[in-house]
Amino acid sequence: MALRHAVLAALLDGEFSGYELAKSFDIGVANFWHALPQQLYAELAKLEKEGLVAGREVVQETRPNKRLFQVTEAGRTELEEFAAAPLKSSVIRDDLLVKVQSADRIGIEPVIAQLEARAVAADAKIELLGRVLRKMRGDMDEDEFLLHGERIGGYLTGLRGLAFEQGHRDWCRRSAALLKERLTRAER
Secondary structure (H helix, E strand, O other), rough: OOHHHHHHHHHHOOEEHHHHHHHHHHHOHHHHHOOOOHHHHHHHHEEEEEEOEEEEEEEEOOOOEEEEEOOHHHHHHHHHHHHOOOOOOOOOOOOHHHHHHOOOOOOHHHHHHHHHHHHHHHHHHHHHHHHHHHHOOOOHHHHHHHOOOOOOHHHHHHHHHHHHHHHHHHHHHHHHHHHHHHHHHHHH
């Protein structure tokens, strides 16, 4: 997947400025695609040049003017082709995993600290995702929303993000505890 597809998918929810798109990425799309705001602005410019999004200037009296973007029919076609394309295997790239793999041969204490910090960060993301999911479904319970909600794609990716963060948090805590136990035994 390219950043272009994540941007096009996010713009399916409506018309967004670059700033609003960046906020949308932070809350929802970040579950499966990370991008810095400057990357998003550059991608929006490319997509507009290619005719996959259309931008329009909005004049604001008390603030600087802003550009709003929305997906064009060509952009929808691009997403449909992407959705139909064969899947590539997913991969994990995480510096923390390299550190954990090396823990037997390097100092364990910094790795333990980083595992614990990552678990705390995962807890914060779990709480945020829970709030976002509750807001998305409104008064409906989850099963009712999944069967009858207007749009569930973002909800499903939110559930995936939640499951990822819960699994990641649990793995970090378990790994930190095991490394602490090994460190304690080695010191005896």
